[in-house]
Amino acid sequence: MNEELWSRTISQIKNSLPESEFSSWFSRIFFGTEDKGKVTLYVPSNFVKDRVDAVYRELIENTLSELGESEYSVVFEVRKDAQNQNNLKKNTESSKTEPSNQGQDQKAQKPSKPSAEDMMFNPAYTFDSFVPGDNSSFAYSACMAIAKNPGSAYNPCLLYGGVGLGKTHLIQSIGNYIRKNTKLKVVYVTAENFTNEYIQAINENKTLQFKNKYRKVSVLLIDDIHFLQKKVETQNELFNTFNDLYDTGRQIVFTCDRPVEELKDISDRLRSRFERGLNIDLLPPDYETRVAILRKKCQEKNVVFSDEVIDYIASNITSNVRALESCLTKLIAYCQLLNKDISLDIAKEQLRHIISSNNDTSGISIDMVIKTVASYFNVSPFDIRGKNKNQSIVLPRQIAMYLCRKLTDFSTTEIGYEFDGKNHTTVMYNVQKVEARLKSSEKEIDTVIEKIENQIKSEARKK
Ligand code: ADP
Numbered sequence: 001m002n003e004e005l006w007s008r009t010i011s012q013i014k015n016s017l018p019e020s021e022f023s024s025w026f027s028r029i030f031f032g033t034e035d036k037g038k039v040t041l042y043v044p045s046n047f048v049k050d051r052v053d054a055v056y057r058e059l060i061e062n063t064l065s066e067l068g069e070s071e072y073s074v075v076f077e078v079r080k081d082a083q084n085q086n087n088l089k090k091n092t093e094s095s096k097t098e099p100s101n102q103g104q105d106q107k108a109q110k111p112s113k114p115s116a117e118d119m120m121f122n123p124a125y126t127f128d129s130f131v132p133g134d135n136s137s138f139a140y141s142a143c144m145a146i147a148k149n150p151g152s153a154y155n156p157c158l159l160y161g162g163v164g165l166g167k168t169h170l171i172q173s174i175g176n177y178i179r180k181n182t183k184l185k186v187v188y189v190t191a192e193n194f195t196n197e198y199i200q201a202i203n204e205n206k207t208l209q210f211k212n213k214y215r216k217v218s219v220l221l222i223d224d225i226h227f228l229q230k231k232v233e234t235q236n237e238l239f240n241t242f243n244d245l246y247d248t249g250r251q252i253v254f255t256c257d258r259p260v261e262e263l264k265d266i267s268d269r270l271r272s273r274f275e276r277g278l279n280i281d282l283l284p285p286d287y288e289t290r291v292a293i294l295r296k297k298c299q300e301k302n303v304v305f306s307d308e309v310i311d312y313i314a315s316n317i318t319s320n321v322r323a324l325e326s327c328l329t330k331l332i333a334y335c336q337l338l339n340k341d342i343s344l345d346i347a348k349e350q351l352r353h354i355i356s357s358n359n360d361t362s363g364i365s366i367d368m369v370i371k372t373v374a375s376y377f378n379v380s381p382f383d384i385r386g387k388n389k390n391q392s393i394v395l396p397r398q399i400a401m402y403l404c405r406k407l408t409d410f411s412t413t414e415i416g417y418e419f420d421g422k423n424h425t426t427v428m429y430n431v432q433k434v435e436a437r438l439k440s441s442e443k444e445i446d447t448v449i450e451k452i453e454n455q456i457k458s459e460a461r462k463k
């Protein structure tokens, strides 16, 4: 690949995003190097890195792969001298500016560049661009009420729910609304950045500046607080920040990927702060809402897809709005590139990967599940299928049954058959065991299962 491909990628992405969103972020991403399909892009700070990695990496990878007709993966690297007009490959100038936190980002910017606050907020995340449905209308209304009346209505407020359901979109909408309509100072930060900045502040003896930054705001928006699990020092700091703001009637909003009671390794006093106020869950959107979201996104991007294509996407992607969006992005790229309308067949072909990795389970066999689980635990597939009651086999067997239920369409009877003829109640019993353990979140079993699950899915994709 070369820079020419990169500039084509950039122009294509430019067409698919709102102008302001494009210029906020893509003016700060620069082509660095490419090696065997692995593309390194340079960005000027950790702050930009985290955001673009979370929000745009997939889009960039898809567009590059599409245009370059080969698979590309992207990593971002912080280069302090990453700047607009320069060819960065030489990396000759060493810059004294642009440290890795957003407060100081501003200093390193030329006047025409967006301010630190602009950089915190994605202009695309507004109440207008959010489609409330059954799953989210309570969260939506609460956020709107907070934006209109920060500090009084629901304080604090915590939104929780799985990935890609609109938590960041909503919490950012509050910020964008307040910035547009008032002069109140509002700060958005991910819990991860909050932690990094805090550690940096301690190392550089700048805790006072840190406190000033977070305790002199009218509205504090902290995204993804599950990241604070086990981070004892940062939890203490957040606890103190919370009390300061709360006692003086300032608004605090958090998001989390699970209900507060399921957080582990969070101090009791901080947990009780999260639980205070309003806790609202975001659920996956129902079919009608998914269609409405797709239509809205098409409208924003100025494209028209047939009802059957929209129905195909909405029926196959059920649990994640971000994945719905990736489908559209992919189809838009295809349309623009080949200047063709999208038929249902083309949509099916183009979206095969996205859809199979989300919920089309047909590529996964029981055998594949058993082998992957066995290799993860380093036991034999034969033992997993068999009757060995040794504790080192029982757990992997339960997990294998659970994943067969979750990832395939086989019935418990069919699954039992593959496990040395066990009957379906045994399968159900084992599946429930795992579910109970997941609920009680013991021993990080959830991360183990997630890892295995991802392995199985990537195995299935190769087929
Ligand atoms: P989360 O933070 O919960 O993981 P995001 O807020 O990042 O999810 O949402 C993922 C993507 O889906 C974003 O691009 C967001 O704009 C979009 N999205 C999620 N829910 C909705 C919705 N109800 N209406 C419109 N777009 C949505």
Ligand code: MG
Binding pocket: 167, 168, 169, 223, 224
């Ligand atoms: Mg998020």
